[in-house]
Amino acid sequence: MLLKVRNRIKEIRLTKGISQIQMAEDLQITRQTINAVENHKYNPSLELALKLMKYFNVTIDEIFTLEEE
Amino acid sequence: MLLKVRNRIKEIRLTKGISQIQMAEDLQITRQTINAVENHKYNPSLELALKLMKYFNVTIDEIFTLEEE
């Protein structure tokens, strides 16, 4: 049972009307990192994942899910 | 405001009476990885963090916290 992480960062970001640029500034990371994570180039680190939860004020389940490959 | 990830993996594991060795087998990772994470040598990846939540059947807040440095 192979598991893979999916995220809904882009959806959540758009519903809040925030740009990648603003997110990057707020979170003190680069825009490219946000873009890569949104487009599933790679997963965020746990640290970044926790910051995203805090930033959007959502639970982990609302952003990340472990799905079968 | 520097933030750092803390975890309670060791506490949770011990309350459930599970060894690092058994955890490693169950989660299909190495014992050294569990040991390193428990002793805060580095953070688990988001993927491993999600697997740990599922394995222990706990919420993210029960395992991980973002604390000030």
Next chain:
DNA sequence: CGGCAATGTAAAGATATCTTTACATTGCAT
């Protein structure tokens, strides 16, 4: 159409995460 903001993408380099192999230490049961 032209300009601008937002987004997508790419490549090189730095650091983090994880594995493999191996050995040392601890603590508990016999």
Next chain:
DNA sequence: ATGCAATGTAAAGATATCTTTACATTGCCG
């Protein structure tokens, strides 16, 4: 005290995550 299971630790190597710089594409507003 000896043996054994569990834990701690270390070093080398592989892959993942993130930054920096740079340029391309998209879409929308004037």
